[in-house]
Amino acid sequence: MKTVVGAWLNYRGAWAAMESTMRAPPHHKPPAYPVLYLKPANTWLAPGHAIVLPSDVDEVEVGAALGVVIGRPAARVRAEDALSHVAGYRIVNDVTVPHEKVLRPPLKQKCRDGFCPLGPVVPAAQVASPDALAIRAYVNGALRQTSDTSQLIRDVARLIADVTEFMTLGEGDVLLVGVPENPPRARAGDRVAIEIDELGRLENPLQAEEDAR
Amino acid sequence: MRTGRVVHGGAVHGTTTAPDGRVRLADGRVLDEAEVQWLPPFEVRTIFALALNYGDHAAELAAKSSAEQAGFLQAQRSEPIVFLKAANTLVGHGGLTRRPADADFMHYECELAVVMGREGRRIARAHALDHVAGYPVANDYAIRNFLEPYYRPNLRVKSRDACTALGPWLVSRDEVPDPMSLALSTHVNGALVQEGNTRDMIHDVASLIEYLSGFMTLGPGDVILTGTPKGSVDVKAGDEVVCAVEGVGRLVNRLVDDWTPAPGG
Numbered sequence: 001m002k003t004v005v006g007a008w009l010n011y012r013g014a015w016a017a018m019e020s021t022m023r024a025p026p027h028h029k030p031p032a033y034p035v036l037y038l039k040p041a042n043t044w045l046a047p048g049h050a051i052v053l054p055s056d057v058d059e060v061e062v063g064a065a066l067g068v069v070i071g072r073p074a075a076r077v078r079a080e081d082a083l084s085h086v087a088g089y090r091i092v093n094d095v096t097v098p099h100e101k102v103l104r105p106p107l108k109q110k111c112r113d114g115f116c117p118l119g120p121v122v123p124a125a126q127v128a129s130p131d132a133l134a135i136r137a138y139v140n141g142a143l144r145q146t147s148d149t150s151q152l153i154r155d156v157a158r159l160i161a162d163v164t165e166f167m168t169l170g171e172g173d174v175l176l177v178g179v180p181e182n183p184p185r186a187r188a189g190d191r192v193a194i195e196i197d198e199l200g201r202l203e204n205p206l207q208a209e210e211d212a213r
Numbered sequence: 214m215r216t217g218r219v220v221h222g223g224a225v226h227g228t229t230t231a232p233d234g235r236v237r238l239a240d241g242r243v244l245d246e247a248e249v250q251w252l253p254p255f256e257v258r259t260i261f262a263l264a265l266n267y268g269d270h271a272a273e274l275a276a277k278s279s280a281e282q283a284g285f286l287q288a289q290r291s292e293p294i295v296f297l298k299a300a301n302t303l304v305g306h307g308g309l310t311r312r313p314a315d316a317d318f319m320h321y322e323c324e325l326a327v328v329m330g331r332e333g334r335r336i337a338r339a340h341a342l343d344h345v346a347g348y349p350v351a352n353d354y355a356i357r358n359f360l361e362p363y364y365r366p367n368l369r370v371k372s373r374d375a376c377t378a379l380g381p382w383l384v385s386r387d388e389v390p391d392p393m394s395l396a397l398s399t400h401v402n403g404a405l406v407q408e409g410n411t412r413d414m415i416h417d418v419a420s421l422i423e424y425l426s427g428f429m430t431l432g433p434g435d436v437i438l439t440g441t442p443k444g445s446v447d448v449k450a451g452d453e454v455v456c457a458v459e460g461v462g463r464l465v466n467r468l469v470d471d472w473t474p475a476p477g478g
Contacts, residue, residue: 002300040259
């Protein structure tokens with residue numbers, strides 16, 4: 001795994017929540033291409049490990065993302081061939097500092113240490129359709145969000161095609177298909193969990209930075 | 214010391230310099246440059262890049278596009294505009310970069326790259342350069358007509374395959390006593406198109422390390438592309454682009470069209 005790349009605003013509800021601002025400055029028009037960002041190596045975290053909130057971060061959004069794991073090099077892939085490049089799927093928590101402005105790359109919002117817990121990889125053969133998976137997010141055991149990958153604007157195959165048009169993804173790389181609207185927020189001391197049908201559950205505690213030292 | 218990585222005889226080799234511009238493989242063999250293919254000179258982890266870190270480049274872009282560019286410059290002075298690039302973007306010295314058919318304006322960006330040598334969080338500016346392993350030259354290509362003002366500069370502009378040339382060498386820190394007074398230049402097909410000096414950075418190398426490590430842990434192999442001065446000219450397939458940084462190196466790249474070589478051929 002060298003690259004974890006995610007698509008923002010790829011759920012119909014997430015797009016709708018921002019749509020009213022898309023025709024005003026600084027955007028002027030809706031994005032014509034996927035709105036992408038990277039989760040770099042310092043963000044990667046194993047299941048169960050504490051997500052440490054830095055002292056300037058009070059709360060974070062639980063980013064319940066389906067991660068598509070690439071199995072063989074995918075470059076300029078056609079949508080109809082895209083799923084043949086997929087080795088499997090994993091639950092990813094795209095931990096995000098809440099932000100409404102999306103003009104600049106979200107380093108401070110998405111790239112803090114440990115802000116990308118990744119669950120185990122489930123082989124693609126065990127997933128009937130990546131575009132029909134129910135998603136649930138929990139904070140301290142309480143169900144706080146439900147969604148479904150059928151709500152994606154660009155489905156998994158379309159997204160792979162649009163990203164690999166300019167960006168080759170290699171074996172093990174992970175493409176996050178999006179985060180559903182109204183992500184629950186959590187604070188230090190909370191436990192957050194994400195469930196995706198057929199993929200299991202990814203759970204991590206949140207800890208304040210001082211406690212982590 | 215100058216270190217690199219090359220492919221020779223189907224294997225990856227570490228290299229150092231040998232007399233007369235030749236390269237010395239780790240096993241002692243000495244070869245001409247033409248006998249090797251260059252890889253990025255170190256194992257790259259996270260690639261950070263700066264937008265508009267030279268005032269003259271920002272002004273140049275403002276003259277060509279919307280009034281919002283002026284706002285970008287103001288924002289850049291208060292806080293660096295940093296974006297990330299993924300591993301797919303890397304290409305070594307002497308490599309090829311594709312210019313897509315629908316690019317209207319694609320330009321090189323000659324930059325001083327800073328490679329971190331050890332891990333650090335909240336590194337103070339005064340000690341920042343102690344964390345640096347060394348410096349290669351970078352050419353951070355951009356395609357301006359692919360810009361969209363969402364997480365801008367967006368990945369479709371900046372995280373394209375082979376659009377980050379890096380090398381030829383990683384020049385160790387002790388050979389670059391002052392990274393803030395290095396001349397930069399770019400030649401396209403032998404003609405000088407870009408000139409600048411690292412002293413004109415808005416946020417200098419030590420400040421960038423302090424800034425980034427203030428909210429992320431930086432580690433060995435992380436590299437910061439520190440921005441480019443003015444002199445952006447559209448380049449076409451077939452052009453040879455040479456980016457040079459004083460005391461660091463001369464990085465050659467060639468542009469090819471979307472389908473060179475042609476499919477099946």
